[in-house]
Amino acid sequence: MQLHDVVTASARLAATRSRNAKTAVLADLLSGAAADELAAAVAFLTGQPTQGRIGVGWRTLTALRTPPATSAELTVSEVDAALGAVAGTSGSGSASRRSEKLHALLARATADEQDFLLRLLTGELRQGALEGVMVEAVAAAAGVPAEAVRRAFMLSGRLPAAAHAAMAGGVAALREFRIELGRPLRPMxxxxxxxxxxxxxxxxxxxxxxxxxxxxxxxxxxxxxxxxxxxxxxxxxxxxxxxxxxxxxxxxxxxxxxxxxxxxxxxxxxxxxxxxxxxxxxxxxxxxxxxxxxxxxxxxxxxxxxxxxxxxxxxxxxxxxxxxxxxxxxxxxxxxxxxxxxxxxxxxxxxxxxxxxxxxxxxxxxxxxxxxxxKPVHTLDLVVLAAEWGHGRRRGFLSNLHLGARDPDGGPPIMVGKTFKGLTDELLTWQTETFPRYESHRDGAAVFLRPALVVEIELDGAQVSTRYPGGVALRFARVVRYRPDKEPSDADTIDAVRALAPGGR
CATH class of the missing domain: 3.30.470.30 (DNA ligase/mRNA capping enzyme)
Structure with missing residues (x-):
């Protein structure tokens, strides 16, 4: 399978909000994948290489852009092997050698492929092929119940492994998955x-x-x-x-x-x-x-x-x-x-x-x-999208937070409000020191972040609003604490926010 096929599928996913359409795109792609490419294709389209983190930081990756190739020749297997080589590089001078390997890989990629790979490796790949949609797509491609795929995924913790089993052995292979001591399950x-x-x-x-x-x-x-x-x-x-x-x-x-x-x-x-x-x-x-x-x-x-x-x-x-x-x-x-x-x-x-x-x-x-x-008060776990530089006593500190709820169909977080309430001097200092590590760009007085940080917000409720793209806004939101134990995929969904608005349920 060509990497170009995966990139094209990713673009088609980003172009639609229909869950059924996303599932169809993925099922079609997976049906044509070779057995030894399936795991990597599933991993790439769910936003994570098979190797997990490869040991190269965001700033390093964004500095590695190189003139793109003029024709699409990279295969999924080649990319997976190259990323494996990067992840396996260690010892003295390893940072430089990892950068060299990635530069060589990117030099063989077209412009669209480079963009896809950089977003994949920086955690910014948000095209809607997250786990729920991919589970349904694997089930459709393999002709098995989605619940059987979901169960195998949860027991193994590895969606690519569940996908391979479904395509290779159907329901019987999926039923072979069991709890393995020392391999954690995702919590209920x-x-x-x-x-x-x-x-x-x-x-x-x-x-x-x-x-x-x-x-x-x-x-x-x-x-x-x-x-x-x-x-x-x-x-x-x-x-x-x-x-x-x-x-x-x-x-x-x-x-x-x-x-x-x-x-x-x-x-x-x-x-x-x-x-x-x-x-x-x-x-x-x-x-x-x-x-x-x-x-x-x-x-x-x-x-x-x-x-x-x-x-x-x-x-x-x-x-x-x-x-x-x-x-x-x-x-x-x-x-x-x-x-x-x-x-x-x-x-x-x-x-x-x-x-x-x-x-x-x-x-x-x-x-x-x-x-x-x-709970006696409403709280939501939301993703920090950006922060604005403060005024007055907060001048010089990143203060007012832009907050986003999770898109259940796998798109980027959906903005639902802002707040600077509840931010102590300690938190203001921490935000100002920490947020630049997650910065994607700046626009005026705001520093925009890659979706990585989850914050717990207390609020009085929500209200229907045309100000934000989700059609709903937080009421009297204040920061309770940051949640380093949670990933953006653990954040509350836009549906949970809408449910707090009058008539939302």
């Missing part, structure tokens, strides 16, 4: 609910658990080998030795647990979220002693050889109690008074509650309606 996510009464009425028999103000963790144990992963599937075992030691002492041989961890004050209340997150980047003994992390588990996905993803929550909770009874998230099953659980969570310094259907399976990587979160 909760959707917002309007009220606790509405959430419990919608789900029937439920567990109501504290929504902790901590960091999501997933732990894998295989004998004495314990691995700890963050929400984004980054391994942090070396930074959280106390968690690994605790899991190593649980009464089982093999287990996969889902939960949260947080640092507590002396009186048992949660410390600020930023303090908990700071532990994931430090192994300094003094900080470890001052900020010991405590785990709170709420799900068991595997226990001693048995995968539990498809078991109902009530059975997964029973398994959880057999191995981690002393480390469960607070809450109640079928509580007589759900409001009291919510009140207790807030009194203890947490965010609210999560209401979970007891008969629901674990939908890895999905944000469905089986888990509903209830």
């Amino acid at each position: 996510l909760a959707s917002p609910a309007d009220s606790l009464t509405g959430a419990t009425a919608e789900l029937g028999a439920v567990a109501v658990e504290y929504k902790l103000d901590g960091a999501r963790i997933q732990v894998h144990r295989d004998g004495d080998d314990v691995r700890v992963y963050t929400r984004t599937l980054r391994e942090v075992t070396d930074h959280v030795a106390e968690l690994a030691e605790l899991v190593r002492d649980l009464p089982c041989r093999a287990v996969v647990l889902d939960g949260e961890t947080l640092a507590l004050t002396d009186d048992g209340r949660p410390r600020p979220f930023q303090e908990t997150m700071s532990r994931f980047g430090s192994t300094r003994e003094e900080q470890v002693r001052q900020l010991l992390l405590r785990p709170y588990f709420f799900d068991c996905l595997h226990l001693d050889g048995a995968d539990l993803l498809d078991a109902p929550l009530r059975e997964r909770q029973a398994a959880l109690r057999t191995v981690a009874a002393d480390h469960l998230v607070p809450g109640e099953r079928d509580p007589r008074d759900p409001d009291e659980v919510l009140a207790a969570s807030l009194r203890d310094g947490h965010e609210g509650v999560v209401v979970k259907a007891l008969d629901s399976p674990y939908a890895a990587g999905r944000r469905g309606r089986a888990w509903l979160k209830v």
Whole structure:
């Protein structure tokens, strides 16, 4: 397959907002891919090389442009191999050698191919072929149910691998995917609910658990080998030795647990979220002693050889109690008074509650309606699109933020408002120092950023507005905190913002 074919498909994807049209474009392309090119084609069109990060920064990449080739000759396999060689370059002088290899690759690419590759490698490839659309396209090309592809993807964590299995072996090959100890799964996510009464009425028999103000963790144990992963599937075992030691002492041989961890004050209340997150980047003994992390588990996905993803929550909770009874998230099953659980969570310094259907399976990587979160205030996780230079006391600081919601069809984030409220002097300094690393361009008083940073915003609601392209604007938005544990793909969608506007649901 020629790289030109992938670039052409990418352009066609960017030219339409129709999910069905995107799926058709991708299915047609994948149907013509050779077995050894399929994984790379899927990876490229979902915005990430098969190698992940290749060790070359954004500024270096943008400086590597070279006069383009006049004819399209590069194949997908050649590009994948070249990127593999770049990623595998290490040792003294490796930065220079990586740049040389990339320069040679770009010199063989046409102008359109160069643009595609640079956007791919800088994380700016936003043509709508994100995971949900690609799952449907793989299913259509292979003639298999989309749910079978989605399940294999979530179990493997690798959409190219799921695509290869679907095209090569159909449903039977997809069913071979299992939980693999030491390979993290994408976490199941909760959707917002309007009220606790509405959430419990919608789900029937439920567990109501504290929504902790901590960091999501997933732990894998295989004998004495314990691995700890963050929400984004980054391994942090070396930074959280106390968690690994605790899991190593649980009464089982093999287990996969889902939960949260947080640092507590002396009186048992949660410390600020930023303090908990700071532990994931430090192994300094003094900080470890001052900020010991405590785990709170709420799900068991595997226990001693048995995968539990498809078991109902009530059975997964029973398994959880057999191995981690002393480390469960607070809450109640079928509580007589759900409001009291919510009140207790807030009194203890947490965010609210999560209401979970007891008969629901674990939908890895999905944000469905089986888990509903209830919080006393509206918050959204949004992508920082730009920041404006401040005035008066804030002169010299990047201040007023441009905020975007995620496009569920894979397009670029959709702007929904601005705010400078809630920005402390510390945050203003951090933004001014950090944002230039993500800068894409400047326009007047604004510095525009590549979509990379997620910020949690508190707001009174939303209102219909023609000012922004999504037709909706935030009301009285203020910054709560940045979310280094989340990627732009974890941000709330434009549909979630619209739902907060009058008549939005």
